[in-house]
Amino acid sequence: MDSKPTSFATTGRSRKGEPFVWLTAAGLTMGVVLTLGLLGLVVTKGIQTFWPDRIQVFEIDTGAGTEKVAGYVVQERERRDPQGVDHEEIQIFRGNRELFGEKFAFFDRASIRSQEIPEDILLVERMEGGHVIARAGKILRADGTEVPANDPGFATSLDELIEKTDTKREELRRIEKIEIGRNAREVKELRSLERFEGSTPETQARLATLNEEFLKLDAERNLVRQALAGDVLLLDAVDGREIRIEAGELLHIFRPNQAGVIGRTGEMLRRVWHFLASDPREANTEGGVYPAIFGTVVMTLVMSLFVTPFGVVAAIYLREYAKQGPLVRAVRISVNNLAGVPSIVFGVFGLAFFIYFLGGVVDSWFFPRSEEPVFKSGGVLWASLTLALLTVPVVIVATEEALAAVPRGVREAALACGASKWQAIQRVVLPASLPGILTGVILAMARGAGEVAPLMLVGVVKSAPDLPIDGEAPFIHAERQFMHLGFHIYDLGFQSPDSEAAKPMVFATTLLLITIVVVMNLAAIIIRNRLRKKYATSSF
């Protein structure tokens, strides 16, 4: 006897669901594509910002002759002129703001006569005025000697010059920021003391010594300044004009057309580092974003410190203690809807309640003598609290779910061991729901770190002189205003005079903000997974 192989139905009910499967798959694909597209754009643009392009020299027909332009191509576009003729245009970054007024210029492709990549072009970064693209001219030293570009020792002299300015500038910064700053603060404190308690021989004597100290520091400062001022670097722009840079202005010189892949990679890494670790310059369009990174991280961490206990405690009450009824349901719905309130409203609330009210109270109790408001103005503390308020629904909802997911048997076991209700919650239920709570905190952090609108009202500024945490007692300055990457993006992209020039910085800063959020989330996720391993819920 032979047996027939079992046959399975190939059509019929099992297939009915498929169109819906496709629909869900399509939805997911769409989301993934959009997200990846956005990320891809930000990542490529952000990285492009740092990659040193070759500098080209174009010969351009102006109608009345030819003109030489050096720079690198930023983008290409098509333009239709009033006569209806199409033009292919390229946008060139050509720097040299003092010569052209703008750093970027458009040229018609048709008007380009020739283009080349000469080896000897320099890209010079300086303190003010943006980049310079030119050939080396000569170094004029303070002592009257000069080193022309064709001198064999020119390159080493240039390096020496930059090294010297670097050390001098560092010295100047130390004197101004640290020593003169400390002096000024003490003077201010003494003055305020004198105003309230009258001047005494001691205060007068102290003020006199401080003044003496200041004069000494001032003299020292002037000396360094003079040393910085003496030397000059002369450069020849490709159109024949001369550019003069005081040595004190020089930051960095790079020869993009000579460097190989390694040299350019090195330059890129230097730029990335410079971007991450230095202060912004020139209304934020140049330099780095270190204070904004610092501000963002500090604010987000302080926010999590506030939002976690607050949200968890609220959720415990709602889920474990409150009698479940219409009132609790109403509270729960309100909490959930809080997440839908426009964030600027939270900013207004933070300004009114935290800054004007709470800050005013704190100032009148603890700083009655201060002339300027201390806490009654935006600061990192109030900003964190405002964001904590904004994100607390996320934590509450996540915590409630986590608490609800703890099996009833575990609670009963705790109670059967003679634990009180609070002991059961604290010792058994909370540890078991910790991973879920952390998920909520992670979401809250991601939301809070990317929020900008409310922060503008409660303490974020375009540029803050000091970090909220530094080496100066009492080390943590909760009242200080701070910089924030999200606001920095807004400021660069929409508030700076030359938004075209700021575009690369916008992308780079966006990339950085996303990276920071991802890094903070990853850290939290790693902690959560550790906990999960430790407290893995038992299953059969």
Place this chain on the structure above:
Amino acid sequence: MPREDFIAVDHFSFFYGAKQALFDIHMDIPERQVTALIGPSGCGKSTLLRNMNRMNDLIDGVRHAGDIRLNGSSLYDPKIEVISLRKRVGMVFQKYNPFAKTIYENVVFSLRVAGRNGRRELDEVVERSLRSAALWEEVKDRLHESAFGLSGGQQQRLCIARAIANQPEILLMDEPCAALDPTATLKIESLIRDLKEQFTIVIVTHNMEQATRCSDRTAFLYMGRLIEYGSTRQIFETPRQEETEAYISGRFS
């Protein structure tokens, strides 16, 4: 002299809201013996057991009539604190439910919540309880690892160790072997026989052999009523009620 009415269930009725789950149960459970509660699903075994440490208090809208006395004193005496009562009555649940803690911390939980934190005492309790639960040899080298690393049978024995750590007088077990394989079940049964030297044990079970193997007394419940209660041998060999006979012989519909 062990007491015959160590747990005295005195005309006890119990309601979940409008639904009455127990009808006038009256039985005496003797000290240091194993009493088995059997009966079809939904007949009220768990309800009765969970009333012996007032675990059902947690549910909204419950109500009772009659009384249960432990060693002569009423459970529902308003002067009695539920927490102190639960310290005298340990409980083991059908589904093993260790805490998200180390093995060590699981065992000493009942001492910790009672505020007893002395290192020496805790160490002793851990060893004694785990030995009583026949688990010591298997876990003594990993006391400070997560309890979730144990097998199901080990986790259930850990729960037993946890329930007896604070030296209760009574041990309530609600189908302790339901989630276990035959080997683990046999281990726990022999454990139950050992534990009755120290504790009064009430066990709910669906397994007739288990009831015959490890209990001294058996109570048969049906639809919230106590149908028959007597020595295990009598119930299984010469049941007096028809329903009992039908149930134990598996002819129950």
